[in-house]
Amino acid sequence: MMKSTAITHFDIELKNSTIINGIVRKSFFFSKEFAIRVDSGPFIRKKIREYENLYFKFKDCLVSTASPPKKKLLQADAKFQEKRRQWIVAMTQTLLTNHHNNEDVREFYALKDVDADDSRVDLGPKEITTACPADFDFLTTIGKGSFGRVFQVMHKETGKIYAMKVLSKEHVRKKNEVKHVMAELSVLKANFHHPDLKPENLLLDKYGYLVLTDFGLCKESMAPGCVTTTFCGTPEYLAPEIILKKPYDYTVDWWCLGSVLYEMLYGLPPFYSKDHNEMYNRIVNEPLRIRRSTSIASTDIINGLLEKDRYKRLGSKGDFNEVKEHDFFKPIDWEKLLRREIKAPFVPKIESETDVRNIADDFVKIKINPDSLVPQNLASTHRDHDFMNFTYVEKNAMQ
Numbered sequence: 001m002m003k004s005t006a007i008t009h010f011d012i013e014l015k016n017s018t019i020i021n022g023i024v025r026k027s028f029f030f031s032k033e034f035a036i037r038v039d040s041g042p043f044i045r046k047k048i049r050e051y052e053n054l055y056f057k058f059k060d061c062l063v064s065t066a067s068p069p070k071k072k073l074l075q076a077d078a079k080f081q082e083k084r085r086q087w088i089v090a091m092t093q094t095l096l097t098n099h100h101n102n103e104d105v106r107e108f109y110a111l112k113d114v115d116a117d118d119s120r121v122d123l124g125p126k127e128i129t130t131a132c133p134a135d136f137d138f139l140t141t142i143g144k145g146s147f148g149r150v151f152q153v154m155h156k157e158t159g160k161i162y163a164m165k166v167l168s169k170e171h172v173r174k175k176n177e178v179k180h181v182m183a184e185l186s187v188l189k190a191n192f193h194h195p196d197l198k199p200e201n202l203l204l205d206k207y208g209y210l211v212l213t214d215f216g217l218c219k220e221s222m223a224p225g226c227v228t229t230t231f232c233g234t235p236e237y238l239a240p241e242i243i244l245k246k247p248y249d250y251t252v253d254w255w256c257l258g259s260v261l262y263e264m265l266y267g268l269p270p271f272y273s274k275d276h277n278e279m280y281n282r283i284v285n286e287p288l289r290i291r292r293s294t295s296i297a298s299t300d301i302i303n304g305l306l307e308k309d310r311y312k313r314l315g316s317k318g319d320f321n322e323v324k325e326h327d328f329f330k331p332i333d334w335e336k337l338l339r340r341e342i343k344a345p346f347v348p349k350i351e352s353e354t355d356v357r358n359i360a361d362d363f364v365k366i367k368i369n370p371d372s373l374v375p376q377n378l379a380s381t382h383r384d385h386d387f388m389n390f391t392y393v394e395k396n397a398m399q
Contacts (some may be wrong), residue, residue: 239310
């Protein structure tokens with residue numbers, strides 16, 4: 001399991017605009033000059049040309065940040081200014097997050113010397129107090145399922161955008177899914193395994209980087225050596241040991257990864273059949289078929305991940321470290337990837353943090369009634385043992 005390094009937090013301000021975590025809360029007028037401040041430091045006036053020069057100096061470290069925007073013919077000033085703002089924010093966040101000890105970066109943003117500021121101690125992520133629906137503005141419906149809806153929301157204080165899932169407790173109880181819902185609440189704990197890895201649960205952020213979603217079926221405390229017998233997952237991606245109802249461990253995750261990789265290469269999952277029983281039989285008994293035109297590295301990693309014997313499966317000995325050392329990933333600089341310095345092969349086109357052009361119209365068209373989602377008598381579910389630490393709204397809010 002890959003462990004990321006804690007990152008020092010910075011608060012940034014542009015003239016007349018407070019930016020926290022890259023989100024601007026107020027607008028500002030068209031200008032060729034921006035005043036910027038980091039944390040409690042002084043406001044520093046910088047011209048656009050200076051920001052551009054800084055970008056080109058660190059260009060090789062800013063591959064996930066777009067080039068400085070150029071004004072198009074007949075483009076509205078306000079729209080161009082917004083693009084400039086987004087570009088400055090993206091570049092600044094990347095530089096301060098990954099290169100805040102660089103001398104040029106510290107000088108440009110007037111950062112205090114490290115030795116002179118002993119008050120900055122990296123204690124990991126900032127403490128987040130309990131939030132409730134009243135703390136958010138509901139913007140758009142972005143998803144709907146059998147249990148409830150998912151909304152795009154904005155935190156009123158920070159301006160940060162989130163996806164908020166609102167569930168129907170009645171439906172969750174009826175389908176005996178309480179444990180799966182509670183698993184999503186505690187997903188940030190260590191040693192989770194995700195037995196439902198599939199293309200539908202893989203999203204892209206605005207930089208084209210992968211975001212894993214839907215932790216309803218995740219299993220807690222799956223450290224090496226631990227096994228479980230829960231039968232869960234999506235039929236096309238089930239490992240043989242799950243189908244045979246044998247105890248299994250974290251290596252089923254690597255089988256799922258192999259299935260997803262196979263589908264990305266060929267368009268369908270391995271062993272696929274519309275008849276589930278036939279598909280289960282193929283997964284358990286039939287050999288894997290790979291096209292001759294497939295590269296040697298791709299063939300080898302797919303065979304390794306889709307090994308039917310979990311003790312011989314790629315990843316069974318060294319987990320993530322074993323997989324990442326495979327020749328298939330030889331071109332990847334893992335440190336740069338972790339620092340998000342590798343430009344993604346596909347970057348979604350979006351205008352802003354709230355752009356929903358890539359969300360299905362069927363969801364976006366669903367009207368939101370904020371009053372029903374944030375009633376005055378909103379309360380914690382401390383009286384409801386099944387949904388401890390959740391907040392709730394009245395039943396009609398889910399209609």
